[in-house]
Amino acid sequence: MDLSVRLAPDNPRGLTLKNPVMTASGTFGYGTENSHLFDIRKLGAIVCKGTFLEPRDGNPQPRIAETPSGMLNAIGMEGIGIEALIRDKAPVWADWDVPVIVNIAGETVEEYAAIAERLDWLDGISGIEVNISCPNIRAGGAEFGISPDTAATVTAAVRKATSLPVLVKLTPNTSEITAVAEAVAGEGADALTLINTLKGMAIDIHSRKPVLGNITGGLSGPAIKPVALYMVYEVAKVVNIPIVGCGGISTAADALEFIIAGATAVQTGTAGFSNPLVHLEILEGIEDFMTQKGINSIEEIIAAARQ
Numbered sequence: 196m197d198l199s200v201r202l203a204p205d206n207p208r209g210l211t212l213k214n215p216v217m218t219a220s221g222t223f224g225y226g227t228e229n230s231h232l233f234d235i236r237k238l239g240a241i242v243c244k245g246t247f248l249e250p251r252d253g254n255p256q257p258r259i260a261e262t263p264s265g266m267l268n269a270i271g272m273e274g275i276g277i278e279a280l281i282r283d284k285a286p287v288w289a290d291w292d293v294p295v296i297v298n299i300a301g302e303t304v305e306e307y308a309a310i311a312e313r314l315d316w317l318d319g320i321s322g323i324e325v326n327i328s329c330p331n332i333r334a335g336g337a338e339f340g341i342s343p344d345t346a347a348t349v350t351a352a353v354r355k356a357t358s359l360p361v362l363v364k365l366t367p368n369t370s371e372i373t374a375v376a377e378a379v380a381g382e383g384a385d386a387l388t389l390i391n392t393l394k395g396m397a398i399d400i401h402s403r404k405p406v407l408g409n410i411t412g413g414l415s416g417p418a419i420k421p422v423a424l425y426m427v428y429e430v431a432k433v434v435n436i437p438i439v440g441c442g443g444i445s446t447a448a449d450a451l452e453f454i455i456a457g458a459t460a461v462q463t464g465t466a467g468f469s470n471p472l473v474h475l476e477i478l479e480g481i482e483d484f485m486t487q488k489g490i491n492s493i494e495e496i497i498a499a500a501r502q
């Protein structure tokens with residue numbers, strides 16, 4: 196049975212995963228925190244926490260709220276910054292037999308490009324995932340990923356700055372997801388990740404105040420799965436680059452739905468907080484399904500829903 200998938204088939208450096216099961220950024224730290232819980236070499240790839248150029252403190256507490264079938268988070272991209280990542284994390288990853296993809300974010304296009312440039316040709320880093328859900332400070336705080344133009348500008352700048360495989364992670368907080376996807380693919384992204392969190396909020400009726408210190412947060416978990424699945428299905432119709440499905444995946448059946456909708460690989464985030472072994476269970480479940488159905492390669496079922 197062949198579980199391997201290629202996430203950057205058009206990039207000379209390539210990005211082949213031994214299986215399609217990945218961690219979602221911000222939910223698996225730098226991988227180092229979880230490496231004692233299970234054999235992380237079994238994962239297809241690890242996507243690390245979002246990293247800005249400089250270290251960041253993140254948002255005021257509370258940063259997390261539970262919701263029916265999901266959670267809201269407003270971590271605010273707390274992180275160690277790119278220099279510490281290069282100094283302390285990359286050398287550890289270089290010894291791992293699992294590709295690590297660095298999720299990057301910036302408040303300006305130049306910041307994205309500067310981080311991408313710093314990561315090029317570093318041992319231990321197999322790819323970059325560009326989070327375009329960040330507020331563009333020059334454009335008054337609107338997310339880069341909301342419009343095809345700004346999404347394309349960030350992608351072009353990152354593409355120019357690195358030869359590494361580039362995945363661009365799209366935000367669902369736009370009415371133009373297919374146009375954004377096409378624009379990003381047109382600027383040389385190797386793959387797309389869909390989706391980041393949906394904007395939401397919760398209110399404490401007793402204090403009559405928003406629950407989150409940041410007022411709004413990002414909704415994740417099973418609640419967003421149908422939205423994410425729909426977006427993967429729609430985007431897969433208009434681009435020819437691999438899609439990584441993400442959003443509410445907590446079982447092998449969820450993962451298979453995304454693959455059948457058009458995803459080449461999948462990421463799981465929130466489900467790992469309540470079940471740290473979820474990625475392995477998803478992998479085993481995919482293997483069992485393929486055995487039962489006589490499927491020899493993942494490629495056979497990618498986008499089967501459309502045929």
Ligand SMILES: Cc1cc2nc3c(=O)[nH]c(=O)nc-3n(C[C@H](O)[C@H](O)[C@H](O)COP(=O)(O)O)c2cc1C
Nearest residue numbers: 219220221245268326391415416442443463464465
């Ligand atoms: C606590 C938390 C932190 C996150 N941090 C990041 C991040 O740094 N960069 C990013 O692109 N996405 C981040 N995300 C979004 C996830 O990677 C993922 O896209 C989203 O949670 C949907 O997947 P899920 O329902 O499996 O969690 C974060 C999500 C959570 C819950």
